[in-house]
Amino acid sequence: MIDVMNEKRRVAIIGGGITGLTAAYYLQEKVREQQLPVEIVLIESTHRLGGKIHTVLEEGYQIEKGPASFTDHRGTVAKLAASLGLTDKLINSMKDKKFVAVNEELYAVPEGVQFGIPTKMKPFMASDLVSWSGKARATFDFLRPQNKLSNDQSLGNLLRSRLGNEVVENITEPLLSGIYSGDIDQLSVDAVLPFLAQYSNSTSSLINGVKAYTQAPEFLIDHQTSFSFIGGLSTLIDELENQLTDVKVKKSERVLSIKQLANNQLTLSLNNTSTIKADAVFIAAPHTVAQSLLEDKNIFVELKDMPLNTIATVSLMFDEKQISKSFKGTDVVISRNSDFSVTSATFMNRKWENIAPKGKEMIKAYIGRLGDEAIVELSDKEIEKVILQDLHRLIGITGAPEKVIVSRFKNAMPQYTIGHADRVQIVKEKLKSTYPMVRVGGNSYDGISLPKCISQATSNMDSLLKELF
Numbered sequence: 304m305i306d307v308m309n310e311k312r313r314v315a316i317i318g319g320g321i322t323g324l325t326a327a328y329y330l331q332e333k334v335r336e337q338q339l340p341v342e343i344v345l346i347e348s349t350h351r352l353g354g355k356i357h358t359v360l361e362e363g364y365q366i367e368k369g370p371a372s373f374t375d376h377r378g379t380v381a382k383l384a385a386s387l388g389l390t391d392k393l394i395n396s397m398k399d400k401k402f403v404a405v406n407e408e409l410y411a412v413p414e415g416v417q418f419g420i421p422t423k424m425k426p427f428m429a430s431d432l433v434s435w436s437g438k439a440r441a442t443f444d445f446l447r448p449q450n451k452l453s454n455d456q457s458l459g460n461l462l463r464s465r466l467g468n469e470v471v472e473n474i475t476e477p478l479l480s481g482i483y484s485g486d487i488d489q490l491s492v493d494a495v496l497p498f499l500a501q502y503s504n505s506t507s508s509l510i511n512g513v514k515a516y517t518q519a520p521e522f523l524i525d526h527q528t529s530f531s532f533i534g535g536l537s538t539l540i541d542e543l544e545n546q547l548t549d550v551k552v553k554k555s556e557r558v559l560s561i562k563q564l565a566n567n568q569l570t571l572s573l574n575n576t577s578t579i580k581a582d583a584v585f586i587a588a589p590h591t592v593a594q595s596l597l598e599d600k601n602i603f604v605e606l607k608d609m610p611l612n613t614i615a616t617v618s619l620m621f622d623e624k625q626i627s628k629s630f631k632g633t634d635v636v637i638s639r640n641s642d643f644s645v646t647s648a649t650f651m652n653r654k655w656e657n658i659a660p661k662g663k664e665m666i667k668a669y670i671g672r673l674g675d676e677a678i679v680e681l682s683d684k685e686i687e688k689v690i691l692q693d694l695h696r697l698i699g700i701t702g703a704p705e706k707v708i709v710s711r712f713k714n715a716m717p718q719y720t721i722g723h724a725d726r727v728q729i730v731k732e733k734l735k736s737t738y739p740m741v742r743v744g745g746n747s748y749d750g751i752s753l754p755k756c757i758s759q760a761t762s763n764m765d766s767l768l769k770e771l772f
């Protein structure tokens with residue numbers, strides 16, 4: 304008789320971004336702890352790990368081509384960092400002073416704005432970002448009873464009904480679309496800020512609900528604090544890679560298909576014509592990839608219309624003399640009613656220590672929003688020109704940058720539109736009943752932020768381990 308507990312099982316993880324890497328590391332640690340007979344293989348189609356996370360060092364600059372930081376109010380990344388011995392390298396930004404551009408003017412975001420919602424009335428009332436009538440409209444939130452939310456709805460709809468149009472257009476939309484690069488009138492409350500729905504049903508006002516949420520004991524830090532690592536986000540990726548000593552990591556190998564045999568065993572076909580047999584598979588690549596790998600094309604139909612936004616990040620290096628002294632902030636986000644192509648711009652060196660040579664300023668600008676994605680297709684030179692015009696008008700930058708790095712992310716930002724959470728649930732149920740040993744995770748499903756990708760990785764590994772033993 305076969306000793307089921309001691310028979311070696313193989314788990315294949317597809318994709319070496321933060322989701323796949325965390326999954327491989329977490330599984331390795333569980334397997335060691337519980338002395339389980341499991342072999343782990345991680346397959347990444349490109350020559351490097353990290354996926355969208357990519358820090359590069361050039362001429363004394365530390366440049367984040369993709370994400371630059373994260374908020375970690377539940378300590379998810381901090382926990383992973385501690386396990387990797389990286390706690391000493393986890394840093395928070397030196398300064399966060401955000402401005403919003405409305406029409407041609409810059410206004411400081413009032414203190415106490417959380418998730419784009421004002422929670423401290425004194426600074427909100429003192430701010431010029433919203434007119435007196437807009438402020439008066441926002442206070443209706445304290446007077447009007449909240450509606451019980453039984454169905455998902457757009458963030459725009461919920462927030463407009465509670466706080467009025469002006470707060471939404473001048474504060475919430477520019478701040479949230481900077482994170483989700485989406486349209487607030489299409490983004491789902493349940494998928495993007497699910498706690499809002501919960502507090503809508505249990506508190507007297509939305510503002511009080513956000514306050515209660517951010518003051519709850521599990522909410523560890525001020526949501527506006529951003530974190531990174533000394534050496535940039537690639538420090539986390541490099542350490543994960545270093546510590547995958549019991550994982551077979553295959554780079555520059557693309558999985559082309561997954562076939563399921565009668566006993567639920569799985570066979571992965573790779574682009575180099577080799578195959579890998581596996582007892583369980585975690586697809587930590589976008590849902591479009593997951594769909595293309597599986598034979599049953601019906602599994603992902605619910606997600607086939609999910610909008611995928613194309614964006615680009617542009618890092619521009621200047622001498623500090625080229626920047627107007629009057630702008631003292633760190634970030635500028637742009638109201639969509641303003642006439643700018645840039646959607647946000649961050650002075651990276653004002654937030655993070657030692658990432659630019661002395662006397663230099665490094666600005667990271669974003670372009671591309673739903674409906675204006677053609678701009679990302681322009682040449683690097685054309686993009687630079689458009690951005691310089693905007694930065695000149697916004698923060699008085701003069702002259703040409705000393706260096707520019709453009710990084711394009713095609714169809715990289717999934718938009719969680721109304722009903723997303725339900726559609727994901729249906730997809731996962733179909734997947735589980737058709738392919739019981741296949742799981743999916745990453746930014747197509749339950750959150751795009753790094754902490755959300757990390758928690759999807761660990762929960763999927765727990766689920767697969769449960770099935771295996």
Ligand SMILES: Cc1cc2nc3c(=O)[nH]c(=O)nc-3n(C[C@H](O)[C@H](O)[C@H](O)COP(=O)(O)OP(=O)(O)OC[C@H]3O[C@@H](n4cnc5c(N)ncnc54)[C@H](O)[C@@H]3O)c2cc1C
Pocket residue numbers: 317318319320321322323346347348349352353354355356368369370371372373374556557558559587588589592614615616712715716744745746750751752753754756
């Ligand atoms: C420009 C930008 C800025 C962002 N800023 C922030 C931020 O400030 N804070 C934040 O928290 N989040 C941010 N995000 C979101 C966050 O970066 C992503 O959600 C997260 O990195 C996704 O990680 P992932 O591992 O799920 O996917 P990915 O990083 O996309 O990794 C998937 C991997 O799968 C590989 N792959 C694909 N197909 C195959 C195949 N067939 N076989 C093998 N391998 C395959 C890919 O090559 C890739 O390496 C940003 C995203 C972008 C694009």
